[in-house]
Amino acid sequence: MIYSIWEEMKQAWRALMSNKVRSALTMLGVVIGIFSVITLVTIAEGAKNYVTDQIKNLGAGYDSFVLAAGKDPMVPPNPKFVYADIAYLKGQVPEIRDIVALNPGSGRVKFGRSETKASMVMGTTANFLGLMGGNLTQGRFFSEAEVDGRRRVMIIGPTIARNLFGESDPVNERVKLKGDQFLVIGVTEPRGSVGPLDMDKRVIVPITTIQNMLGTNKIFRFNIFPKDPNRIAEVKEKVTVAVQRRIRSDDFRFLTQQGILNIVNNVLAALTGFVSGIAAISLLVGGIGIMNIMLVAVNERVREIGVRKAVGARRRDIVLQFLVESMMISLLGGVLGIILGLLGAFLIMFFIKGTLVIAWWAVVMATVVSAAVGIFFGVYPALRAARLDPVAALRYE
Amino acid sequence: MSADGRPVVRITDVKRTYRMGTVDVHALRGIDLRIERGEFVSIMGPSGCGKSTLMHILGCLDRPSAGAVRLDEVDVDELDDNELAEIRNKKVGFVFQTFNLLPKLNAVENVELPLIYAGVGFDERREKAAGLLESVGLKERMYHKPSELSGGQSQRVAIARSLANGPSLILADEPTGNLDSTSGEEIIRLFQELNNKGITLIIVTHDQEIAEHSKRIVRLKDGLIVADEPVNNRRRAS
Numbered sequence: 001m002i003y004s005i006w007e008e009m010k011q012a013w014r015a016l017m018s019n020k021v022r023s024a025l026t027m028l029g030v031v032i033g034i035f036s037v038i039t040l041v042t043i044a045e046g047a048k049n050y051v052t053d054q055i056k057n058l059g060a061g062y063d064s065f066v067l068a069a070g071k072d073p074m075v076p077p078n079p080k081f082v083y084a085d086i087a088y089l090k091g092q093v094p095e096i097r098d099i100v101a102l103n104p105g106s107g108r109v110k111f112g113r114s115e116t117k118a119s120m121v122m123g124t125t126a127n128f129l130g131l132m133g134g135n136l137t138q139g140r141f142f143s144e145a146e147v148d149g150r151r152r153v154m155i156i157g158p159t160i161a162r163n164l165f166g167e168s169d170p171v172n173e174r175v176k177l178k179g180d181q182f183l184v185i186g187v188t189e190p191r192g193s194v195g196p197l198d199m200d201k202r203v204i205v206p207i208t209t210i211q212n213m214l215g216t217n218k219i220f221r222f223n224i225f226p227k228d229p230n231r232i233a234e235v236k237e238k239v240t241v242a243v244q245r246r247i248r249s250d251d252f253r254f255l256t257q258q259g260i261l262n263i264v265n266n267v268l269a270a271l272t273g274f275v276s277g278i279a280a281i282s283l284l285v286g287g288i289g290i291m292n293i294m295l296v297a298v299n300e301r302v303r304e305i306g307v308r309k310a311v312g313a314r315r316r317d318i319v320l321q322f323l324v325e326s327m328m329i330s331l332l333g334g335v336l337g338i339i340l341g342l343l344g345a346f347l348i349m350f351f352i353k354g355t356l357v358i359a360w361w362a363v364v365m366a367t368v369v370s371a372a373v374g375i376f377f378g379v380y381p382a383l384r385a386a387r388l389d390p391v392a393a394l395r396y397e
Numbered sequence: 398m399s400a401d402g403r404p405v406v407r408i409t410d411v412k413r414t415y416r417m418g419t420v421d422v423h424a425l426r427g428i429d430l431r432i433e434r435g436e437f438v439s440i441m442g443p444s445g446c447g448k449s450t451l452m453h454i455l456g457c458l459d460r461p462s463a464g465a466v467r468l469d470e471v472d473v474d475e476l477d478d479n480e481l482a483e484i485r486n487k488k489v490g491f492v493f494q495t496f497n498l499l500p501k502l503n504a505v506e507n508v509e510l511p512l513i514y515a516g517v518g519f520d521e522r523r524e525k526a527a528g529l530l531e532s533v534g535l536k537e538r539m540y541h542k543p544s545e546l547s548g549g550q551s552q553r554v555a556i557a558r559s560l561a562n563g564p565s566l567i568l569a570d571e572p573t574g575n576l577d578s579t580s581g582e583e584i585i586r587l588f589q590e591l592n593n594k595g596i597t598l599i600i601v602t603h604d605q606e607i608a609e610h611s612k613r614i615v616r617l618k619d620g621l622i623v624a625d626e627p628v629n630n631r632r633r634a635s
Contacts, residue, residue, distance in 0.1 A: 007513055018501055307497045310458060311558065312486020312514040314479045390458045394497065 004317070005324060012325035015297070016332075023329055026293045029286020030333030030373060031340065033279040034366045038341025039348070040275045041362040044268040046345070046354045051264045052257075063229040064131070065236060066255035067243065068221040073253065079218040080247040083208065086125070086222070092242035095235050100132060100223040101125045101207050105214065109156065109203060110176040111164040119160060121177065121203045123210030131225055139171040139186030147206040155186040159200040177203070178213055232256060283369070286333065287377035294326045294381035305385050306393025318386040326378025327371050334370020338363055403470055405565050405597045406432040406455060411464035413450050413620075424450040425461070426620035432599065434565075437592040439608035439628075440601045442617035448601045449570060451617065455599065456489045456568045457481045469565040486514050490559025492569035496551040498543040504554045505530060505539045511561040529557040533587060549580030556587060560596075567591070569600040573607055585610045586634030610634055 016023040070077025086099045103123040109116045126144040129136070138161075142153050154177070161170045170184045182205070191199040211217055226235040236254055243252055298305070305318060313321075342358065349356045413425040424447045432438055440448045453459035454466060457473055466473040469488050476484065490511075491497075498507045508526035517525070530539055533553040543551055552572060559567050569588070573581030585607060592598050592612075600611065608614050609632045616624040 004513075004516070014501060303497070304499055307499060308510070308514075309482065310456070310485060310491045310497070311511040312482055312562070314482040314514070316479075317482075317514060391453050394458070394493070 004320065008321050008324040009328065011321065012328045015325055016328060022293065023332075026289055026329050027286075027333030027336065029282055029289050030330050030370050031286075031337040033282030033286055034334045034337025034370055035341045035344065036275055036282070037279040038338050038362060038366055039344040040272060041359050042342060042345035042356065043348055044272055045357045045359040045362075046349055047268060048261075048264065049357050050354050052261060062257055064223050064225045065232050065257075066221055066223055067239060068253050068255060069219075069251070071251050071253055077220060078251070079220050080249065080251065081219040081222065082217050083211075083219060085219070085246065088246060089222070089224070089239060089242055093235060093238045095226050095228070095231065095238065097225045097227040098127055098131060099125075099225070100128050101219045102128075102221045102223065103207050103210050103219055105210055107178045107203075109154075109160060109164065111173065114164045116160055116163055116201070119157075119201050119203050120197060121205060121210065123205050123207035125207055128204070132223065134191060135189045136186045137189050138169065139184070141186055142206050147208050150208040150212050151206060152180055152182045152209055153185045153206065154182045155188060155204040156184055157188050157198075157200040157202045158190045159198065160203065161187045177205075180213060283373050287330070287373045290326050290329055290374060291377040291381060293329075294322060294378055295384065297325070298322065298381050298385040301385075302388060302393050302396040305388050306390050306396065309388075309390035310394060315386040318388075319382045322382035322385050323375055323378045326381065327374035330374025330377075331367070331371045334366055334373075337370070338366050341366075404431045404433050404467075405436075405469055406430060406599075407467040408454070408461075409465045411451075411454060411461040411466060413447070413454060413459070414462045423620050425454070428464070428617075428620075428622055430615065430622065430625075432566075432597065434597055435592070435595050436613060437588070437598045437611040438600075438613045438615060439611040440599060440615050440617060441603060441605070441608050443603065446617040447620040448617050452568055452570055452599070452601050455566070456491055457484045482514075486511055487562050488565045490556075490561070490564040490567045492552065492555050492559050492567065492572045494571035494574040496543070496548075496555045496575070498551055498554055498558075500543050503540045503542050504535060504546065507543070507554055508557045508561055510558060515562050526557070526561065529560055530554070532560075533557045547580070548576045549583055552576060552580070552584050553587065556584070556591075560591075565597060567596060567598045569598065571602055572600060573602070573604070581607070582634050589634055606632070 067081075068077070069079030069081055081101075083101065086101060089099060090096050101124060105121040105123065106118045107121050109119055126142055126147050129141045136155065137158065139155070141155060142151065146153055154175070156164075156170060164170065164175065165173065170187060173184050175182050175184055188199075188202070188204070193199065207219065211219075224235065224239060226232055236256070244250055305313075308318065308321075342356075342363075346356050408428060408430050411425055411428045412423070415422045415424055426447075428447075428451060440451060442448050450459065454461050455468070457468065457476075460474070468484060471484065471488075473481070473484065485491075498504075499510070502510070505523065505526045508529055509522045512522040512525060527536065527539060530536055533556055535550060535553055535557070538546060538550060538554075543554070546554065556567075567588075572588075573584055576584065588598055588600070589610060598611070600607070602608055609628055609630070611628060612631060613625070613627050615622055
């Protein structure tokens with residue numbers, strides 16, 4: 001059986017090669033179907049990896065979660081959190097190891113005649129560096145005393161340092177931000193971009209200082225670090241109760257790595273489903289095309305079938321011959337689709353600077369599906385061929 | 398008559414009726430025929446006398462509507478389609494008027510075809526097919542496609558193919574019908590040589606001269622055998 005399949009494959013290959021244009025056109029439906037699925041799945045897989053990597057940088061790592069002001073992320077928040085809530089939450093929920101407060105803002109940093117474009121200015125607490133990762137290449141981070149004292153000190157990203165100071169040391173230089181004078185005390189290490197945010201153009205100042213500048217005492221978000229990272233869900237619940245009691249409102253939300261991943265996965269799943277639907281239609285049409293061409297091939301080869309039967313081909317030999325041929329068309333289309341799909345995904349990933357992650361399960365599945373399409377749509381033509389009466393087939397002109 | 402006395406073909410009261418629209422056509426109306434091992438029989442008759450139908454039934458390509466067919470001591474009527482295919486593969490070799498070589502395969506691959514269906518592996522198959530082509534004088538044409546062969550050469554490839562599995566019986570349907578007289582003569586000579594080696598041959602022809610090269614002539618008319626006699630002054634193909 002295995003041996004005869006190999007024989008049939010050699011013959012099928014010759015049959016396909018003797019009709020190259022027709023074979024190629026017949027494959028097209030399968031090529032397009034498999035191509036679109038492979039491209040999308042590969043991009044989705046890359047996107048998932050990318051997002052997982054970046055979530056940590058955004059501050060919702062596996063060991064923490066974000067408590068943010070505002071229930072609806074689409075509506076600008078009206079925060080009710082204040083600095084004292086850090087101590088309050090730690091008191092109410094003893095499972096909390098530490099809390100980092102974060103307030104976002106933006107502004108231009110000026111040094112002498114140089115000025116940056118609008119940079120992300122982040123106000124935070126003194127424990128930021130230790131908990132949220134990252135290192136300084138020069139200088140130091142601000143201390144708790146400096147936060148309490150609302151000191152105008154700042155840590156700048158490496159791009160800002162280079163743009164404003166060139167090769168010279170920015171530490172202990174004085175710069176201006178929104179008209180106020182700040183002392184540069186440190187430079188962060190290069191980290192690249194997180195989505196649209198360039199971490200290397202970031203400015204970090206004490207959260208109290210930015211509150212002062214903006215004339216508010218409110219805080220936009222807390223990054224909460226439980227003592228046991230496996231108990232994020234439990235800590236989240238306790239925090240919910242404590243916050244509701246404190247601000248007498250539920251105008252807040254949580255961001256967890258799992259939550260963000262779920263959203264990303266949902267979007268990707270919807271997209272994958274949509275493209276899979278299109279691909280299924282394409283495969284269906286491709287399969288019908290294969291069936292059509294195989295029926296033509298059977299009609300063209302009636303005499304050949306007669307001869308084969310006369311020299312001893314059984315029905316199953318004829319069935320196998322045509323099934324192998326239709327499977328080969330479809331499989332070749334599938335393989336071509338996989339190659340083009342991976343190439344397409346590679347190009348897209350190249351342009352959006354992502355890493356190509358090949359989803360091997362999808363490659364295997366595409367191979368199996370394309371072979372199955374060929375077999376499924378080849379059955380009817382193959383049976384028609386096998387059922388031909390040898391005498392009539394030999395007489396056929 | 399062969400030594401063991403067991404006939405290669407024994408058919409009894411074979412009838413074959415076709416339905417053409419609403420009319421029944423009686424192609425064979427009760428044929429009895431016994432052919433011994435080593436015979437060389439010509440079946441003759443005018444068009445429509447049923448000789449092709451008889452050949453298809455002898456070759457297990459078709460089944461009779463009534464009557465018994467025994468081929469090499471096997472009751473063919475009792476076999477299913479797969480078993481018939483196996484008989485065609487192993488016990489019968491066909492030679493056709495139009496050669497019926499597969500145009501995409503070269504000569505040796507055409508000869509290998511019955512061996513593929515017999516499950517013979519590549520090396521053995523190629524060796525055997527090459528040997529058969531050599532025995533019909535076409536060794537140097539082994540890798541030529543049918544389109545590159547003359548009619549006589551094509552028919553010799555077809556004969557080599559019919560011999561591939563060492564059949565009990567070669568059936569040839571107007572084997573010289575598409576050939577010029579020289580090539581036809583060559584084919585008949587090849588048949589006589591094969592017969593001299595003990596191979597049983599049945600050829601269907603309407604050409605008296607061709608028939609006189611065989612050992613026995615069976616004449617059909619309107620689906621019945623009207624004459625069955627040995628050839629007295631047998632011709633030798635030059």
